[in-house]
Amino acid sequence: MGTVIEIDNLVKRYKELIALDHLKLTVEEGEIFGLLGPNGSGKTTAINCILALLYFDKGSVKVFGEEIQPNSYEIKKKIGVVLQNVAVFEELTVQENIDYFCGLYIGDKKLRKQYVEEATVFSGLEDFRKFYPKKLSGGLLRRLNIACGIAHKPKLIIMDEPTVAVDPQSRNRILEGIQELNRKGATVIYTSHYMEEVEQICSRIAILDKGRCVAFGTSEELKGMIKTGEKIHLEAAGLLPFHLEEIKELRHVYKVDYREGMLEIRCSGGKHNLVHILDYFGKREIGFGRVYSELPTLNDVFLEITGKELRDSAE
Amino acid sequence: MQLFKVFFKILNKNKGQLIMYTAIYLSLTLLMSGVMKEQAEEEFTGISLEIALENRDQGELGAALEEYLGESHKIKEIPEGTEALKDAIYYGEIDYVLVIPEDFSEKFAAGDRERLLDGTAVPGSSSSYLAEYDMESFLKTADMYLSAGFEMKDAGDFAMEDMKEKGKVEFLNQEKGPSFSRGYYFFHFIPYVFVTMMILGVGVVIKTFQNKDLSARNKCSAVPYLQQSLQILLGCLVYMLAVFAVFMVMAGCNTGNYLFTAQGILSAINALLFAVCALCVSWFAVQFADNTAVLNAMSNVFGLGFSFLGGVFVPLDVMGETSRKIARFVPSYWYVIANEEIQKVSGFSEAGAIYKSYLAVVMFSLAFFSAGLLANRMKMRGR
Ligand SMILES: Nc1ncnc2c1ncn2[C@@H]1O[C@H](COP(=O)(O)OP(=O)(O)OP(=O)(O)O)[C@@H](O)[C@H]1O
Ligand SMILES: [Mg+2]
Numbered sequence: 001m002g003t004v005i006e007i008d009n010l011v012k013r014y015k016e017l018i019a020l021d022h023l024k025l026t027v028e029e030g031e032i033f034g035l036l037g038p039n040g041s042g043k044t045t046a047i048n049c050i051l052a053l054l055y056f057d058k059g060s061v062k063v064f065g066e067e068i069q070p071n072s073y074e075i076k077k078k079i080g081v082v083l084q085n086v087a088v089f090e091e092l093t094v095q096e097n098i099d100y101f102c103g104l105y106i107g108d109k110k111l112r113k114q115y116v117e118e119a120t121v122f123s124g125l126e127d128f129r130k131f132y133p134k135k136l137s138g139g140l141l142r143r144l145n146i147a148c149g150i151a152h153k154p155k156l157i158i159m160d161e162p163t164v165a166v167d168p169q170s171r172n173r174i175l176e177g178i179q180e181l182n183r184k185g186a187t188v189i190y191t192s193h194y195m196e197e198v199e200q201i202c203s204r205i206a207i208l209d210k211g212r213c214v215a216f217g218t219s220e221e222l223k224g225m226i227k228t229g230e231k232i233h234l235e236a237a238g239l240l241p242f243h244l245e246e247i248k249e250l251r252h253v254y255k256v257d258y259r260e261g262m263l264e265i266r267c268s269g270g271k272h273n274l275v276h277i278l279d280y281f282g283k284r285e286i287g288f289g290r291v292y293s294e295l296p297t298l299n300d301v302f303l304e305i306t307g308k309e310l311r312d313s314a315e
Numbered sequence: 316m317q318l319f320k321v322f323f324k325i326l327n328k329n330k331g332q333l334i335m336y337t338a339i340y341l342s343l344t345l346l347m348s349g350v351m352k353e354q355a356e357e358e359f360t361g362i363s364l365e366i367a368l369e370n371r372d373q374g375e376l377g378a379a380l381e382e383y384l385g386e387s388h389k390i391k392e393i394p395e396g397t398e399a400l401k402d403a404i405y406y407g408e409i410d411y412v413l414v415i416p417e418d419f420s421e422k423f424a425a426g427d428r429e430r431l432l433d434g435t436a437v438p439g440s441s442s443s444y445l446a447e448y449d450m451e452s453f454l455k456t457a458d459m460y461l462s463a464g465f466e467m468k469d470a471g472d473f474a475m476e477d478m479k480e481k482g483k484v485e486f487l488n489q490e491k492g493p494s495f496s497r498g499y500y501f502f503h504f505i506p507y508v509f510v511t512m513m514i515l516g517v518g519v520v521i522k523t524f525q526n527k528d529l530s531a532r533n534k535c536s537a538v539p540y541l542q543q544s545l546q547i548l549l550g551c552l553v554y555m556l557a558v559f560a561v562f563m564v565m566a567g568c569n570t571g572n573y574l575f576t577a578q579g580i581l582s583a584i585n586a587l588l589f590a591v592c593a594l595c596v597s598w599f600a601v602q603f604a605d606n607t608a609v610l611n612a613m614s615n616v617f618g619l620g621f622s623f624l625g626g627v628f629v630p631l632d633v634m635g636e637t638s639r640k641i642a643r644f645v646p647s648y649w650y651v652i653a654n655e656e657i658q659k660v661s662g663f664s665e666a667g668a669i670y671k672s673y674l675a676v677v678m679f680s681l682a683f684f685s686a687g688l689l690a691n692r693m694k695m696r697g698r
Contacts, residue, residue, distance in 0.1 A: 051535050070540070071539065073537050076535060076537045077537040079535065081532065081535040083528060083531060087526075087531065087532035088529075089325070091321075091328040091523065092321065092325075100317055100320075100321055101532075101536070104317055104533070104536035104537060105537050148532075
């Protein structure tokens with residue numbers, strides 16, 4: 001297994017704004033690599049640097065072991081691109097669009113015909129072959145965008161938020177499709193600000209914030225990096241400040257929030273956290289309603305590292 | 316050749332509009348060239364009427380009038396008998412019947428002009444007013460000489476000479492003006508058509524390819540950027556030649572063998588060079604058009620603007636000194652100048668002034684192309 005992409009000390013400035021700040025990443029062959037970050041964190045900028053669409057100020061980007069340049073056409077042949085903004089011709093039908101983009105890579109007509117057909121079926125666009133993009137729903141349009149990017153069966157697929165503004169059903173279809181492409185041997189880079197989907201399909205994840213990679217690893221590794229091991233939510237009315245103080249003294253509990261009758265308790269690892277807490281409520285004879293416990297999410301990882309909510313800044 | 320193919324698919328999607336414009340322009344051009352040519356011919360040759368005339372006058376004026384009318388019209392004898400006359404009128408053999416009375420000269424000299432000549436216009440013959448007009452002018456001139464103290468015979472002769480002279484002056488004037496070849500009129504309106512056709516045709520396609528997202532996507536592909544540009548350029552050239560060819564076929568249909576004369580070939584070269592120029596103008600214009608509405612506006616700005624400034628819609632002679640000076644800064648002016656010059660030459664060796672105008676159009680093409688390139692660079696850098 002070789003390294004497909006190697007980004008080292010990448011710096012990209014837009015005038016005053018530092019969009020990428022000494023970014024360092026490696027993507028290995030055969031993985032689905034997730035770039036997770038809120039809006040404006042530099043995901044698209046990073047992708048554009050990998051594709052040599054942008055000149056950068058410092059650092060290096062190697063793709064398939066070679067420094068990428070605007071004229072690295074041999075490398076570009078092996079890359080499939082799904083850009084954040086849908087890029088299709090309004091004047092061409094679904095089928096013609098796929099054929100056009102596939103034709104930018106595949107000269108052989110017979111082979112191309114077969115590839116176009118496969119991509120059409122793969123994206124579930126069989127019933128829309130003769131449709132013009134204007135007539136497609138948002139989800140179908142995204143699928144067409146993907147079909148155009150992957151029809152030529154590239155070794156490396158770069159996708160920039162391919163599921164933005166897509167309903168959950170279409171999104172799941174797309175995610176399954178990406179996993180299928182990966183099973184067939186493609187390496188995938190996938191950017192998103194939806195942590196759930198990144199968690200669902202990516203083998204390794206880099207979390208970006210303000211152009212820097214703030215955390216890097218598998219989803220498990222990332223969650224292991226933070227203090228929170230478990231989050232317990234409890235519905236209770238009329239808790240007093242000294243109650244909260246006492247709860248905070250319990251074993252493993254390190255943070256307590258009480259808002260609008262909802263208590264959120266963060267525990268660092270350990271077992272039986274819920275039992276200890278319920279014991280306390282019993283001893284104090286405080287009544288409570290709903291209780292549930294959660295494992296940490298990537299949002300918690302982001303929150304702890306940057307002090308911001310990934311979700312709030314993203315949505 | 317993916318981009319080249321898509322170039323024409325996009326054009327094809329917009330063909331309705333293009334065909335509509337072509338049809339409108341073609342019919343306009345044909346109509347205008349037809350109308351203007353006929354008008355010019357009419358003025359030049361005048362209309363020859365069949366006039367049935369009987370001169371009963373004993374004096375000199377009647378004879379002079381008869382001779383004068385005979386110059387531009389056909390004089391016949393009045394058929395004998397009412398039946399024959401009616402038939403002749405019915406079958407259109409006669410446009411005007413005139414009997415010059417016996418005492419015509421006498422009465423005229425005495426200043427008695429009331430109901431002196433008894434002419435009858437054939438009902439429904441719209442040209443017969445001409446006979447009356449001719450007679451009127453002649454008699455007025457003769458009257459002038461009479462009042463100046465000339466004898467009746469001399470007055471008649473002088474009047475006749477004067478009238479002939481006047482005809483000649485008109486004739487000279489018109490030959491000096493470029494009015495007589497059908498080819499001139501057909502080619503005259505081409506600047507408007509070509510500029511509009513190029514901006515609406517090529518403009519739409521280039522605008523699509525320059526779309527930010529599509530151009531980024533195309534740059535990610537394995538087709539070298541230079542090759543992509545060349546494919547689009549090739550598309551532009553093919554489209555331009557196709558438009559040119561359509562118009563040359565139309566010119567051929569409309570102007571007969573004009574295209575196979577030296578003048579016709581010079582006109583065709585003029586049109587081809589202008590087509591190239593219109594292409595460059597559209598390349599320039601599209602850099603400032605982000606949507607179809609703006610592009611349509613551009614086609615009007617450049618199409619109409621060039622035509623009004625350059626003397627396509629308003630003849631250059633009519634334009635003031637200042638306007639003519641401004642006109643030098645639009646390519647259509649040089650096209651129109653060349654088109655006029657072409658009418659004055661009969662071979663390629665005399666065409667020096669025309670080549671100068673050609674050169675001016677070529678320079679404009681280069682200027683617009685470079686300016687478009689510059690604007691394009693700036694736009695790309697802005698992204
Ligand atoms: N062409 C540009 N000129 C100036 N600033 C830019 C330009 N493109 C991006 N930026 C800025 O660079 C930063 C990173 O933008 P980028 O598009 O890479 O973010 P992103 O992570 O892809 O966000 P999103 O989730 O919204 O797509 C942002 O602050 C953005 O405002
Ligand atoms: Mg982005």
